[in-house]
Amino acid sequence: MKKPLSVELGPGLLGSFFDGLQRPFEDIKNVSGSIHIPRGINLPALDRAKQWCFQPEKIKVGDVMTGGDFYGKVQETFLLTHWLVIPPTVMGKVTYIAPAGYYTITEVILEIEFEGKKKGITMLQEWPVRKPRPINDRLPLTDVLITGIRVMDVMFPCAQGGTATYPCAFATSCVTFSIPKFSNSDVYIHASSGDRANDVAEDMLDFPQLTIMANGVRRPIMEKMCMVCNTSDMPLMAREASIYTGVAIAEYYRDMGYNVSIVIDNLSRWAEAMKEIARRVESQTTSIASRFQNLFSRAGKVTCLGTPMRTASLTMVAGVSPPGGDFCDEVTNAVLNEVQCFWAIDRKLAQKRPCINWLLSFSKCWEILKPYYEAIDPDLPHLIHQASQILEDEDQLLDVVAIVGNEGLAEEDKVAMATASALREEFLLQHQISAYDRFCPIWKAGWMLKNIMRYHEHSLRAVRHGLSMKVIAEDLGDLRYRLAGLKFQDVESQGEAIVRAHMQQFWNDIAPTFDLAIEKQQKYGSGK
Numbered sequence: 001m002k003k004p005l006s007v008e009l010g011p012g013l014l015g016s017f018f019d020g021l022q023r024p025f026e027d028i029k030n031v032s033g034s035i036h037i038p039r040g041i042n043l044p045a046l047d048r049a050k051q052w053c054f055q056p057e058k059i060k061v062g063d064v065m066t067g068g069d070f071y072g073k074v075q076e077t078f079l080l081t082h083w084l085v086i087p088p089t090v091m092g093k094v095t096y097i098a099p100a101g102y103y104t105i106t107e108v109i110l111e112i113e114f115e116g117k118k119k120g121i122t123m124l125q126e127w128p129v130r131k132p133r134p135i136n137d138r139l140p141l142t143d144v145l146i147t148g149i150r151v152m153d154v155m156f157p158c159a160q161g162g163t164a165t166y167p168c169a170f171a172t173s174c175v176t177f178s179i180p181k182f183s184n185s186d187v188y189i190h191a192s193s194g195d196r197a198n199d200v201a202e203d204m205l206d207f208p209q210l211t212i213m214a215n216g217v218r219r220p221i222m223e224k225m226c227m228v229c230n231t232s233d234m235p236l237m238a239r240e241a242s243i244y245t246g247v248a249i250a251e252y253y254r255d256m257g258y259n260v261s262i263v264i265d266n267l268s269r270w271a272e273a274m275k276e277i278a279r280r281v282e283s284q285t286t287s288i289a290s291r292f293q294n295l296f297s298r299a300g301k302v303t304c305l306g307t308p309m310r311t312a313s314l315t316m317v318a319g320v321s322p323p324g325g326d327f328c329d330e331v332t333n334a335v336l337n338e339v340q341c342f343w344a345i346d347r348k349l350a351q352k353r354p355c356i357n358w359l360l361s362f363s364k365c366w367e368i369l370k371p372y373y374e375a376i377d378p379d380l381p382h383l384i385h386q387a388s389q390i391l392e393d394e395d396q397l398l399d400v401v402a403i404v405g406n407e408g409l410a411e412e413d414k415v416a417m418a419t420a421s422a423l424r425e426e427f428l429l430q431h432q433i434s435a436y437d438r439f440c441p442i443w444k445a446g447w448m449l450k451n452i453m454r455y456h457e458h459s460l461r462a463v464r465h466g467l468s469m470k471v472i473a474e475d476l477g478d479l480r481y482r483l484a485g486l487k488f489q490d491v492e493s494q495g496e497a498i499v500r501a502h503m504q505q506f507w508n509d510i511a512p513t514f515d516l517a518i519e520k521q522q523k524y525g526s527g528k
Contacts, residue, residue, distance in 0.1 A: 006126045006129065008126055009127055010125060013252075014080060014226050015222040017204055017227045018228050019234070019238065023042065048105065051104055052104070054098065054100060054101060055073050056071065057071050059071055066086065067091060067134070068085060068086060068136075070085060072084040080187065080258075086110075086121065088305060090112060091114055095118060096110065105122060133251040133254075135304060137303045139301045139303060141365065141369070142369075143372060145157070145159065145160045145179075145183060146184045146442065147175075147179055148182035149178055150428065150430055150445045152343060159341075160185075161302075162316075163299050163316045163341070164317045165335050165339045166345060167322055167345040168268075168319040184259065186224065188225035188261050188263075189249055190207070192229045193240075193264060194266075195230075195265060226249065228249070243270060247262060247298055258312055261315040262316055262317070264317070264319065265318075267320050271331040271334075289334040289337065296338045299314050300314060341362070341363045342361055343356050344361040358391050377443075379450065380450075383450060387453060390420050397413055411463045412463055423452060425484070426487060431487075435490060439492075443500075447504075448487065450507065461518075462521075466522075467518065483506070489502055489503070
């Protein structure tokens with residue numbers, strides 16, 4: 001009997017590498033002894049022989065259960081408990097529940113009767129990849145997807161449960177490694193669609209080497225993620241299959257109550273495959289925009305089916321490859337129309353990290369995430385808007401400087417240029433390979449921005465009292481040097497309390513230092 005492409009869902013998904021049809025690479029290598037996938041080979045995605053330690057929930061014979069209810073759990077990895085959920089299409093009275101013990105994924109551990117028919121339930125489920133798993137309700141987005149990158153978390157945030165995109169040219173490592181390693185997602189799925197084989201192989205070698213700290217123990221990051229890989233030399237339809245397979249797995253873990261992130265790399269190659277297939281069969285393909293719309297609609301923050309009551313989210317981040325960096329490309333435009341956040345990559349910033357252009361990027365999540373930032377600091381949303389405006393003003397002032405030179409600017413414009421430089425070099429630029437700056441909490445980023453903008457306000461005040469930017473740079477050089485050193489405060493080694501105290505002390509020192517400079521100018525008249 002023919003059936004749609006479906007995925008196997010159950011314990012053992014995390015830590016695995018699959019192709020677009022969910023064939024396990026490790027098992028294929030062990031069986032075939034080849035680095036290539038032999039024609040016609042078909043192995044089950046999940047190990048049928050491995051036994052898992054099953055712990056039943058407090059249910060008994062005669063209880064009524066419906067789709068989405070928890071009936072037990074297994075410890076899939078050190079980092080994640082795998083909750084066993086009644087399939088969405090099943091309901092009825094419990095007639096049998098297995099005692100705690102070790103079972104394979106194909107052994108019946110629960111039996112449910114409905115309208116006189118009994119159905120045995122195992123840890124193994126199957127689900128069509130194109131069919132979204134049912135939910136109870138959709139919720140408004142309220143939390144930020146934390147990446148540890150200041151320009152992404154503060155200037156252009158993506159909501160947890162939202163959608164984002166980025167050009168794949170330079171940002172692949174920035175996004176694909178920061179999200180699983182530093183984000184507040186419980187599970188991470190990486191779906192590669194039509195990438196070069198060398199890039200996919202590099203990812204498969206790099207990810208197992210990454211580790212994270214959990215409860216004071218350093219663990220491999222693969223204990224919270226799995227990869228669905230499809231290379232450019234695989235069949236065209238496999239590109240689409242890998243994306244939907246990854247999303248189906250992500251929805252499965254979302255239904256357990258986890259916050260899940262999936263990075264799709266990338267949609268442009270999927271669009272190329274759709275166009276090529278349409279040409280070969282001499283038919284009109286489904287609109288690319290509608291395909292993307294259906295895909296991104298599966299992201300969101302939801303309340304899951306069943307009991308216990310739980311909320312979860314699925315965040316979708318997809319890469320695109322605009323030809324020649326042209327964001328007016330059909331595919332790129334279709335993606336930008338669907339996503340809520342865009343992290344634009346700039347070739348001119350390729351040697352800096354992160355190389356995200358603050359003039360081309362955007363986030364549509366600001367209004368819904370405003371309460372989140374106000375809870376960190378009531379002034380933070382205003383400061384972020386003010387910083388963004390200064391960076392935009394700098395872009396216009398650069399045209400003026402190109403004509404009249406820096407000395408031809410008004411003193412207040414010179415202050416704006418100096419502040420924009422501080423924002424770029426001290427705030428936006430992040431040394432991601434360093435211990436002190438590889439991850440920046442939002443509260444620390446907020447304090448850094450707060451101090452930069454306070455320095456800006458007092459610089460304007462000093463200029464209005466007659467000081468020039470040249471004098472400010474000379475007389476307050478030590479203060480500016482301390483401002484540049486704020487990023488070097490290491491939260492991990494120093495502790496949050498010490499870093500907060502250091503930031504507060506600098507904030508307190510700004511006003512008296514400028515007051516002394518202004519008093520000196522008024523007394524001696526040395527402001528020019």
